[in-house]
Amino acid sequence: MIISVASGKGGTGKTLVATSLALSLKDTYKVQLLDCDVEEPNDHIFLKPTIENVDRVFVLIPEVDNSKCTYCGKCAEVCAFNAIAVIKDRVLVFPELCHGCGACSYLCPEKAITEKGKEVGSVETGKADGISFGHGKLNVGEAMAPPIIRKVKEYIDPAAITIIDVSPGTSCPVVESIRDSDFCLLVTEPTPFGLNDLIVAVEVVRKLEIPCGVVLNRAGVGNSQVADYCLKEGLPLIRAIPLDTEIAKLYSKGIPLVEGIPEWKDSFTQLFQKIEAITNERISSTKR
């Protein structure tokens, strides 16, 4: 089973939920935690994994042979990302915009384009206290997160419960991370900002036809708008985590919640059981 942990905005407690869930299940199940928040992975701060393998990730960037190019402009026409432009007798490539899709080289009528690998980041994998661990790291100054996320996801073990920590927001890296998940946990907080970002995140997850549920972090502050929204939309509000200075202190020291306050283990195990019940119900209703 693949469970992605996402949030419409940063700082809502996504890492707290992903690491607590993994640590709560590891003694009962085969568990994998993959941190796909490649711009700022931080699950390793809590799990302290031993890294056993490092893969460098490359994107293929076009290189134009001016002696073959006729400046027909086809490459610029097919590029959906404006990463290549033809100006009179020059072809300009913008590597930071290029997604390495290969369309320009494939469609160049003169075969004037070759592709050259550019390193954009790396994927590290290893073990953390019985949990199979992996995370992606985007090189400083690079913008192409999806190729690294795809590489992290190559490590998904179908025999394990895979927890994917997704980057905040609702853009391409989020879609790439949660695609193929069996369930998406959306972590939010009871504030107008939390509600606003949750609404956008729910739209994305529903477009991808992935069942989802909400974890309300810092419950007790703000108002009831998030709970009201969940009720109105038929979204299961699976768990509330109260605003608690002890939880905040543990987090600031890099101590996982379920290690600092072991009573939380049961809550996260129950959270998983609710996810299992929702996904099982969905499977049986599609069979009917």
Ligand code: SF4
């Ligand atoms: S498609 Fe090929 S020939 Fe045409 S402008 Fe681009 S590189 Fe040059």
Ligand code: SF4
């Ligand atoms: S490889 Fe794809 S994204 Fe990059 S310049 Fe060519 S068409 Fe554009």
